[in-house]
Amino acid sequence: MVTESPVRMEGVSVEVGAFRLREVSLDVRPGEYLVVLGPTGCGKTVLLETLLGLHPPVEGRILLGGRDAAGRLPEERDLGYIPQDYALFPTMTVRRNLAFGPEIRGWSRQQVCSRVEELLELLGIAHLAERHPAHLSGGEKQRVAMGRALAVHPRTLILDEPLSALDSSRRSELAGELRGLQRRLEGSFLHVCHDLDEALHLADRMAVMREGRLVQVGTPEEVLMRPTDGFVARFTGNPNVFTIRSASPNQVVLEDGTVLVCSGPSHASAVAIRPENLTLLASEEEPEGASVLEGRVKSVVRRALALEVQVLRSPGDTRWTLLVPHGRRIAAGDRVRFAVRPEAVWRLAGEGASAS
């Protein structure tokens, strides 16, 4: 069992044209599914291309299996690659696509054949073996691309938005397939995407990226519940990020004067409160230990799992988002009260509400 990281980046900075990747440190652990999540244009693809050997770092170093990768060409890095849209070799059948890596590495004919058969079996694509990529569906292409990359036993599989070309109904199903395959192979996967749901579905750990920097690395739960700054909070589906005027060890005062009971460090600059942790109260209800706020409902949007209710706080003018179970009678213009429990308030030490 290999215990060292198959892929490790230590303070890597890269310049590609006007774009800069800044001091990225990232560690893919053996057998781990790591997802790099970030908005379009944040540098995810440059990060992958750097790992693959297209851009030499101007600072820092990359270790592959514990060895410095400086000066190693893409073909010497032993990283499997699944590009966006899969880039299957269009003139070759599925079988030839799968055999490409083993053949180019000079395996014997027998070894190539048995490896290809094994992959066709593993991925359930034996019936597609003689087809050309133009005649495959999106999901079938993904499996072939997986097989082609896995054929030569790479130390880590690198996936660049592999699900973004699919429609949403297939996406979740194929994400499940990817996860299942990774578990079965016990391989380490590094996957980049811009879709939060996809990241949460797949990741053992996730790294959130913004403008060429990694802003947070942690388990999905850590990232969701304890974001490092307002950007991470918003990007992970939490619009309730508020700048604070003052903070003491057991309460904070927001810019609009709202006082929230909570504990945490007093050097915080903002707070983040997940919408699902805010509770709508019945008229006379007074929950113990929680801060109770009042406001007017601005809008109610029906989502798949809950109603998304926006409340304009009064007094004050902060906008709060709550998730309320379906079936609850609530409409725009209603006056409502809601509770903020102290443990739901997460103090942000980093960049706060002003960052968007």
Place this chain on the structure above:
Amino acid sequence: MSVESVWFRRVLWAQLGALVLAVSWLFASNLDTLFPAGGPFAGGILSRADFWRSLNLSVLSATATALVAAALGIPAAWALSRRALAWHRGADILLGAILALPASSVGLALVLLFQYGPLDWLQAWLGVRVIYTLPGILVAQLVLALALGLQAWRAAFEALDPRLELTARTLGANSFQAFWRVALPAARPGILAGLVLAWLRAMAEFGAVLLFCSTFRELPASRFGELARWLHVDRADLLAVAMWVEIEFGRVEAGMGMAFALAMTCAACVYLVRLNGGRIRGH
């Protein structure tokens, strides 16, 4: 089917129709020349040895030119499409100029280069003379065919997803193997189109060859080398040049016959490639 492809098909059909009309007219007006009363070999151009030598020279030189252009141009097109280097802009301007200028101006430029410029000294040093010789035809054709072919090959490589080659490299291929085994086959339709364009450009070349090489028909056979005689291309002009000479000397019918032969040869080439191209791609 998309709107663009419907229109594209209509334009293709219109072009084909125009070509058929033109060829039929040429054919109808040349029946006498091609098939005179005493049989095809009695008195028309088909009975003239210099016509067959011209056809031979045109086909051989166009084929050689297209192959040399491919050997030089395909790797160059790949390099131009993959890396943005400083000299690429210069190469772009030069190629654009060759395509934009009249071929006779390019021929004149070649004359100046080979007669007076550094290439004159190079010829003297190597002890070979290209200008006003039979191999000179290849040089003149090559400059024009390469400029045109390169555009097509470059477009073919630029249309390819660069991740195809990157993926091949992560699987263990070096950059040459990625080019040879993945990029080149994937770009095959465009490569083939460029090859046909280069061949047709060479086949039809007139102005540049006339200025750079003049004509050979009046020269004595002794002025030609062993190889030229063996290939039956001595004392011959390219068909396009021979056609002009015929008309210049007032033999309009023979000139028309040659124009017809040239058109038919080019049409046959395009037809054969279409047939083959369809089979190669398996559609």
